[in-house]
Structure formats: C-alpha cells, structure tokens
Amino acid sequence: MNGIRSIFTRNFNWCSRKSNNNSSFSGRLKRNVRNIIIVGIIGVGTYHGYRKYHRYQWINAVNDLNENLGRKPRLIVLGTGWGSVSLLKHIDTSKYEVICISPRNYFLMTPLLPSVSVGTIETRTVIESIRSLIGPHIQFLEANCFNVDINSKTISCKTNNESNQSTFNLNYDILIVGIGSENNTFNTPGVEQYAHFLKEIPDARRIRAKISDAFEFAMIPTQTIEEKKRLLQFIIVGGG
Ligand SMILES: Cc1cc2nc3c(=O)[nH]c(=O)nc-3n(C[C@H](O)[C@H](O)[C@H](O)COP(=O)(O)OP(=O)(O)OC[C@H]3O[C@@H](n4cnc5c(N)ncnc54)[C@H](O)[C@@H]3O)c2cc1C
Incomplete structure (x- = not known):
C-alpha cells in the first residue's frame, strides 16, 4: 500500500506548488511525460477491457439464442421504425425468442431528416444502429419480408444484399408488423x-x-x- 502511495505521490506531486518550485524543468518534464504514459496505459487497458466484455456479452447472448431455440415462443418483429423499436426496447426476452427483420439496419429519427437535406446536420446524427438499440438478446436479420402465410405461420423474406440476393422462410408464433407506409402521390401526374x-x-x-x-x-x-x-x-x- 505504501509502495502504491509513493508511486502516486512521486508521479502526481507536480500539481503542488511546493514541489514545482524545488524541482528543475527537466525533472518536471520527465514526470509529466511519465504521467501521460501511465494515463495512456490505463486508458488503453480500460478500452480493451470494455471491448472484451462487450464481445463476451454478445457471444453469451448468441449461445443463449441457440440454446433456447424452440423452447420459447418465437416473436418476429418486422421493421425498425418508430413502432417496432419502441416495442423491441420493452419486450421481455426471457419470455420470447425475438427476431427483428428489416431492410434497414438502423433506426431513423424522422423529425430531423429535413435538416439533413439542407445540410444543417449530418446523416450520422439522425440514425442509430439497430443492434446497439436492441442489444444482444434480440436477433436482427437484414431482409425484406415479401409474404406472410397465416395458415402455416410462416414468413418469406428476401435478403437486402444487392450482389447476392437469397430468400428464406421463418416460422413464428407471434408476428408484429411495423413496416410503416409508402409515399402517397394521390395520383397527381408527374x-x-x-x-x-x-x-x-x-x-x-x-x-x-x-x-x-x-x-x-x-x-x-x-x-x-x-x-x-x-x-x-x-x-x-x-x-x-
Ligand atoms: C421527414 C419526416 C418527418 C416527420 N416528423 C414527425 C414528427 O415530427 N412527429 C411525428 O409524430 N411524426 C413525424 N413523422 C412521421 C413518423 O416518422 C411516422 O409516423 C413513423 O415513422 C411511423 O412509424 P412506423 O413504425 O409505422 O413506420 P417507419 O418508422 O416508417 O418504419 C417502417 C420500418 O419498416 C421497414 N420495412 C419496410 N418494408 C419492410 C418489409 N417488407 N419487411 C420488413 N421491414 C420493412 C422499414 O425499413 C422501416 O424500418 C415524420 C415523417 C417524416 C418522413
């Protein structure tokens, strides 16, 4: 304990006026450089620790999803807009296996969109990654749903990948449709x-x-x- 205290006193006493007056410029410079290195090492260590923890959380969640496959009712949410995201943020994932499907892998803050079109704010400011919003316990698939068969409780989806499009089917127990609306031209010519x-x-x-x-x-x-x-x-x- 005394050792740690002495390291800190040695490294951080440059703040005190008394020590500043007594030490030479090169001595103070050395201590400052040493302090910067220590703070840097602590910062980099914390950052890597956090990243490792974050990754571990995601791996655990994916394992969880695979283990619970078929054990919980499957709830599929279509869309990543206002309606779907507010539901996804409050759903109890311990009760359902939740899958979100949308061609858009981000949430869009629509009221700020006009400001992007005139350059007041940048695109990055009005979107938020859907995965960081819904967390690791909900699976996200980037695809368009193009058919719902309510008899067999199956949806058909097409991937959103332009160069390599493929289709897949998924069964559901509960389906939430939050796919918004299309622009209406009211048949105005032109x-x-x-x-x-x-x-x-x-x-x-x-x-x-x-x-x-x-x-x-x-x-x-x-x-x-x-x-x-x-x-x-x-x-x-x-x-x-
Ligand atoms: C410029 C602008 C400004 C607005 N400002 C306001 C405001 O200030 N206040 C306000 O109350 N409202 C505002 N609105 C309206 C508001 O954004 C909409 O009412 C709201 O987005 C509707 O939410 P939603 O979840 O139904 O659909 P959306 O938010 O439109 O989300 C639809 C989602 O479904 C996805 N999707 C589409 N097709 C499929 C498919 N086939 N399969 C799977 N997913 C699909 C889309 O990619 C999207 O993620 C504004 C709208 C715009 C365009």
Whole structure:
C-alpha cells in the first residue's frame, strides 16, 4: 500500500506548488511525460477491457439464442421504425425468442431528416444502429419480408444484399408488423417522375445534392439571369 502511495505521490506531486518550485524543468518534464504514459496505459487497458466484455456479452447472448431455440415462443418483429423499436426496447426476452427483420439496419429519427437535406446536420446524427438499440438478446436479420402465410405461420423474406440476393422462410408464433407506409402521390401526374420524396436517408441525400448542384450551376458566369432564377426556385409541397 505504501509502495502504491509513493508511486502516486512521486508521479502526481507536480500539481503542488511546493514541489514545482524545488524541482528543475527537466525533472518536471520527465514526470509529466511519465504521467501521460501511465494515463495512456490505463486508458488503453480500460478500452480493451470494455471491448472484451462487450464481445463476451454478445457471444453469451448468441449461445443463449441457440440454446433456447424452440423452447420459447418465437416473436418476429418486422421493421425498425418508430413502432417496432419502441416495442423491441420493452419486450421481455426471457419470455420470447425475438427476431427483428428489416431492410434497414438502423433506426431513423424522422423529425430531423429535413435538416439533413439542407445540410444543417449530418446523416450520422439522425440514425442509430439497430443492434446497439436492441442489444444482444434480440436477433436482427437484414431482409425484406415479401409474404406472410397465416395458415402455416410462416414468413418469406428476401435478403437486402444487392450482389447476392437469397430468400428464406421463418416460422413464428407471434408476428408484429411495423413496416410503416409508402409515399402517397394521390395520383397527381408527374410527381413520381419529377418530385423528390423526403422519407428515408437516400431521399435527404438526393435533395441535398440537387440543391448544392443548383447553386453551383447558377454561379457559372455564362448563365443568364432567367436561368439563374429558374435554377434557384424551389417548391415545397406539403407542410407537415
Ligand atoms: C421527414 C419526416 C418527418 C416527420 N416528423 C414527425 C414528427 O415530427 N412527429 C411525428 O409524430 N411524426 C413525424 N413523422 C412521421 C413518423 O416518422 C411516422 O409516423 C413513423 O415513422 C411511423 O412509424 P412506423 O413504425 O409505422 O413506420 P417507419 O418508422 O416508417 O418504419 C417502417 C420500418 O419498416 C421497414 N420495412 C419496410 N418494408 C419492410 C418489409 N417488407 N419487411 C420488413 N421491414 C420493412 C422499414 O425499413 C422501416 O424500418 C415524420 C415523417 C417524416 C418522413
């Protein structure tokens, strides 16, 4: 104990005015460098310890999932939007084997999406990894559900991988459908072809690029005043 105390007194007494006055500059420099190294080692150690613990938790949870396969009723949740995520955060995983399926492996904070489209905030700020939200006791599969057979209690899904698409079936005991809705054009002619929707991250990115392009193009010296006015005219439909 005395040894530890003396290490700390030796390393951290540079804070005290008395010791500062008595020691040389090179002595203080050496001690400061030593302190930085000690703090660095403790920091790196803690970080690696935490990562190991986190990994261990996930491995345990996956083992748990495999062991409990078929022992608990299987509850499948479709979607990673507002509805599904609020359910997933409160479900008791000791009672159900929970599987979440969605083509989107992140939760999107939709009220902030317009700010992404005008560059006030970055994409990373409005999304959260679904796995870190639901934790290790719920399995997540990135796929689109395209069929539900309520007689055999089976869903059919297609993986979301563009280069290597495959399909799979899963049985369920309870199915929660939280797949949201599609944009409605109310059959207004031209909307599909010429307008931008604002519902998902790719929509916001597309709008941002389009606005930026319009400003840059309007700056080109050969542009006429009329063309500049046309380029810098934006029409927003909907006031939600
Ligand atoms: C720009 C914007 C701003 C908004 N602002 C507000 C606001 O301020 N306040 C407010 O109350 N509401 C707001 N809303 C509305 C709100 O976001 C929606 O009401 C809400 O997202 C609906 O939740 P949901 O869970 O039903 O669907 P969503 O949140 O749309 O989630 C649907 C999920 O299902 C997944 N999915 C889709 N198809 C499939 C499939 N075939 N198989 C599996 N998964 C699938 C999707 O990938 C997604 O993860 C806003 C919406 C937008 C677009």
